[in-house]
Amino acid sequence: MNKQVSLNQDPRWIKNLLISIALFFIFLFLILPLYAVFEEAFRKGFFSYANALADPYAWSAIKLTIIVSLIAVLLNLIFGVCAAWAITKFEFKGKSFLITLIDLPFSISPVLSGLVFVLLFGAFGFFAPLLKAYDIKIIFAVPGIILVTMFVTFPFIARELIPLMQSQGNNEEQAATVLGASGFKTFLRVTLPNIKWGLVYGIILCNARAMGEFGAASVVSGHIRGKTNTMPLHIEILYSEYQSVAAFAVASLLTFLALLTIVIRSFIEWKFENQGIRLKKNYTKINLNLKS
């Protein structure tokens, strides 16, 4: 046994060389930018950092970001659960086409995502006369930001739930239904406990993207300080005004959120691994084994 293992092992110098190159690359491209955020944020000491975060405009950006992502995550959560239920519990034609459509926003560039909503609701958009008649503002206002955020984070929860629910099969739900449970009760008592970690996984990824969305939000926001500035947009304005410490102070909050997301994500993956399930930790298309 021991011999077999050693047969397949690379020589020590190759192993050390490859590990060194990999670590150096990761240090250069991942750890240094991370370090730079905090170094720049605390460049002028803790007080400037705290002052930058106490700024009312920073606060309103934080508040708007939280409101926008709450709405986007909640709606995409309802959608994700419905889509996963319809796709994994039933057989119908065009299933893989539907999955491709659900995944579509994932492959569209953020600026394009913003552009499509400007074409619908902007000053010269399809719905412009209607919006004008009722004095509703969507573009350069909060509703527009919510819409584009919903668009860019659209597939996130569905794409985690679909493979998970597919792998779990229908047997437990069918048993519950046969025993007389209603559909909603079956979902609540049988399905939900099985998918709860998958749900959390999808929600944190969706939330991270929603809070950090920049390109699409930038197209529809109009950058009105205190009104339509989300945190990433506020960072851009501060940075372009050479208020580096303030920009990085707000950025440090989002960086902290990103790190927290990674930690929770790793924790959930570890939990699944203990149950013998390897969560799909990649960004490829939702992959259903449709043959079964």
Next chain:
Amino acid sequence: MFNNKQLKILPGFNLTMGFTLLYLSLIVLIPIGALVLKTFSFTWEQFISAVTAPRAVASYKLTIGASLLAAAINVVFGLLIAWVLVRYDFFGKKIIDALVDLPFALPTAVAGIAITSLLTSNGIIGKFLKPLGIELAFNPKGIVIALIFISLPFIVRTVQPILQDLDKEIEESALCLGANRLQIFFKVIFPAILPSLLTGFAMALARCVGEYGSVIFIAGNIPLVSEITSLIIISKLDQYDYVGATSIGTVMLIFSFFMLLTINLLQRYQFKKINS
């Protein structure tokens, strides 16, 4: 195999499917349809002159060139990182593994300003490069660096699971038959992971071409030199040039669909290869 009758016992198909289709149409299909419809309302001359304007053409070349280069660099280093994470044990491996997802979790604007602050002439890296006459900020080189950061997880995470599931016995028999490490890598391992590498490359490329937030801070945004296509769309929108923005947007949309198709075909090829 369950028959269809048994599958239909579960309730809620009409409700969940109805909501899925309604929400999908409202949030995704109608908006994308609006872009296509808008493009058809322009004359052919309008469309062609917008998408072939010198600034637009320069931006396609820059965007695709920088994206190809960044994705290619990541194929090499992404494979290396995936290899190291799967094959070797070392201190802090779990943390490094988790950290690979950072570019996916970190907002692009934050990545953009962080990378810029590193590379400008008084930044941590820029400081050392300045005496050597190397300038990485505010030119196309900076764009490539931002894109390398952004697309790294796509390649690592596509290759990693394939490398993990690779059958060690084949390698062992190759070794017993007298192959050396290099031969084993190129004749046994590489062909097995090639489809996943190509998929990762295509996904990284697709992501890079559409990237906006991390690039604009470092690019310098000089017309004809360091202006990416996404930025052209934004500046045309700012000038209320809807014809220009929509036309160039349509070109990008077509490219996205083309990449989506390529990735699907590559994944099918990969799936076939695993099952054969």
